[in-house]
Amino acid sequence: MKSNRIELDYDEIISADEIKLILDTYRIGKKPLAKLLGWGETTIIRYIEGDIPTKEYSNKLKAILYDPEYYYSLLCKKKDCLTQVAYRKSKKAVLTKIMTSKIYAAAYHMVNRRDAEVCARYIQYMLYYSQAFSLALFDRELFAEEYGINNENVPYLKLYEGMRRCGIHTLDGSDEFLSYEEKELLDVVLEYFSWYGLKALSTLTSYERANMKISRDKFNNKIIAKESIKAYFEDVVNKYGIKSIKDIYKYPDQKIMEIKGVIE
Numbered sequence: 001m002k003s004n005r006i007e008l009d010y011d012e013i014i015s016a017d018e019i020k021l022i023l024d025t026y027r028i029g030k031k032p033l034a035k036l037l038g039w040g041e042t043t044i045i046r047y048i049e050g051d052i053p054t055k056e057y058s059n060k061l062k063a064i065l066y067d068p069e070y071y072y073s074l075l076c077k078k079k080d081c082l083t084q085v086a087y088r089k090s091k092k093a094v095l096t097k098i099m100t101s102k103i104y105a106a107a108y109h110m111v112n113r114r115d116a117e118v119c120a121r122y123i124q125y126m127l128y129y130s131q132a133f134s135l136a137l138f139d140r141e142l143f144a145e146e147y148g149i150n151n152e153n154v155p156y157l158k159l160y161e162g163m164r165r166c167g168i169h170t171l172d173g174s175d176e177f178l179s180y181e182e183k184e185l186l187d188v189v190l191e192y193f194s195w196y197g198l199k200a201l202s203t204l205t206s207y208e209r210a211n212m213k214i215s216r217d218k219f220n221n222k223i224i225a226k227e228s229i230k231a232y233f234e235d236v237v238n239k240y241g242i243k244s245i246k247d248i249y250k251y252p253d254q255k256i257m258e259i260k261g262v263i264e
Contacts, residue, residue: 014058027093035081068097069166095173103143105177112170120163124154125201130189136233149222192249
């Protein structure tokens with residue numbers, strides 16, 4: 001499993017209650033968690049009983065607490081340290097934690113389809129178009145996250161940063177959180193848009209973004225609201241004669257050629 005994890009830093013030392021939350025969230029015992037981290041068997045026990053972790057150890061525990069994808073990566077890498085029962089129990093727990101938001105289920109469905117041979121930025125484009133056509137064709141969101149406007153030019157920044165930090169890897173079980181229709185839509189978008197490279201997709205999304213209204217979420221972050229995406233792509237499906245997901249290919253095939261003609 002590849003990983004380009006960046007070491008995280010936190011101001012405060014992790015508390016005993018936060019360590020207990022790790023154990024409960026990931027259904028892992030004190031000694032097994034210490035083994036996963038390559039520490040002495042009694043290390044976690046001592047921290048819960050009142051010993052203060054070093055800053056380095058505290059940061060590793062906080063990374064696990066706040067980054068379930070990192071914990072999943074660690075669990076898979078060090079699974080031989082655990083019994084099969086302990087590994088399966090903790091794996092199920094961390095997958096459930098990750099898939100709390102359906103955007104992760106959607107992302108990892110596509111990662112699994114490509115056997116992890118896909119970059120984090122490419123997944124961003126696939127998620128965006130899956131959301132857009134779900135809104136336009138079925139009048140329902142695929143996931144709750146809004147399209148964020150940021151310096152990185154990726155709509156779903158939290159997911160993007162997590163994938164960049166932990167690396168791209170498959171996640172068994174992600175499909176349990178998606179309906180048949182949702183998986184079918186994701187597969188079609190992946191098939192039809194995967195003909196195009198990052199440069200073409202960046203050009204296409206930049207054109208679309210320039211023609212959508214930018215607003216603010218409740219935290220005052222700049223976004224393109226789902227209502228704006230829905231309105232834009234309702235026009236798309238009408239203009240390009242897209243009556244079902246099988247017709248989605250008509251849009252990138254024609255629109256990229258139209259944009260290319262304007263540029264040239």
